[in-house]
Amino acid sequence: MITVQGITKKFGDITAVNNITFSIREGEITGLLGPNGAGKTTTLRMLTCFLKPDSGTITIGRYNVDDNPVEVRSIIGYLPESAPVYGDMIVYDYLCFIAAVRRIDDPRRIKEIGDLCGISEVMHMDISQLSKGYRQRVGLAQALIHDPDILILDEPTSGLDPNQIIEIRNLIREIGKKKTIILSTHILPEVEATCDRVIIIDRGTIVADDSTENLQTESGGRKRIIVKIAGAGYTALADELRNLAGVVKVEDLHDSELVSARVTSDGGGDIRPELFKMISGRNWVLYEMVQEQRSLERVFRDLTGGGAQ
């Protein structure tokens, strides 16, 4: 659906995006993740033909962005960062304007999109008087009005309160069942909550590109397992654990009731069967054995060097 081949964009001496390549299949919800200033917005702006890449090619659907910018724009719905909308218009007129430019004649479509985005009750209000959340939804309505195949959202939930964030996420999930969506964010739970796939970019280059699941569990290689037992002291447990093949580190969790330890393995194989045999062989009581999900946050921090910018 979307193919990006080696695009680079410079602003003066600063390279905002440096030779990125990725492709997105139809129906995927992809999260573009990265610290502030990593080049997320620049990438999205190039996809929507707002900016022109200095080199590289972008193909969207059947169209090349350079040759057919108008066709590309007509199959894309775009919500720019912080949803810039005309403040001195009322919502209804604004949507009418977008509909007219996009050659949508049916006035019912405006009502429909208003209901979908939950802005029916503010249709007659000046956009400048709306709260951030409503303005974001007006931006979303604008992006969805022509029922685009591809939806590009730049930080769709920034500046919203927790309830609104959940609403918008649900809306994205709902829309994402039928459409290809790319959204950028620097909020990790957002990606975990909405995206099938994550592309992490840092300082203009892609540092990770995988499914959300894989990034959460596998990609670092190391796995961490929490074990809680009774019937032995921590030192005895720790000694036995260190003897298992593949164990790199054992830490005491200082649980008040049970003896618990966090075991880090090198990820070469699953150590859980051996662990279980060892514990049952000693007649200890196993209360819990959990493989920790490697949270995206840690992946992100590892890959983007602390994420500080």
Place this chain on the structure above:
Amino acid sequence: MSFKMNFKFKDRIGQARDGIRVYLHEPVAIMEKELMTYFYTPIAYIVITAFLVVTGIFFFKDFFYFNQAEMRGFFQLLPLILTLVVPAVTMRLFAEEIHSGTIETLMTLPVTTVKTVIGKFFAATIFVTLMLAPTLVYLVSIIIVGSPDPGPIIGGYLGAVLLAGAYSAVGILASSLSRNQIVAFIVGLIICFSLWLIDKIIIFLPNKLAFLEYFGTDYHFRNISRGIIDSRDIIYFLSIIVISILLTTKILDDRR
């Protein structure tokens, strides 16, 4: 045979008309939006009021003194007044979009840049034309008191609309250069004023440079408002419009 050709010719015109209608769909949508915005905000009413007060003063200043049923006083100063007013009308058209970021929404709609510029140009020209409309009251009043010569008045209004178009296109060009509306206004004012001034400073220049007169807006406006409608004057104004629109398109595309 001749009927057949005639039929074909009509068909061609029909096709061309449909083509224009299709082409102008988005510019017209943008124009409507801009005109709506003008009248939502107080700017329109302030500019129109100021314009009517100033032109009213100049219309009546010498009117009773000369005791002539004509609008010469009004048309003489109109180019200078438009120099000031039109950049004020056009300053927000792109500068505000760039400043508030709405340009990103606008430029990612499936519309070519040149169509966007044309839409905004229509809006500004129509707005200035609407602003001129109340001055028809002067015309009515002189028709009541005397019998004015229609030539200079028709020419004057045609010239005024052409001038409004030319200045609007120049003002939009200025607006695309900056994110600051005040800067856009001043740049527009300087360009429009220079175009007005050229044929006035010609006496200070050597004879060889006398041709520069043709670049002045006032020179051509004076020709038309005498009641002589010459294609050269019309072509001059149309050239200014086309060149400014193309330059604006280029500037906006280069921002990418």
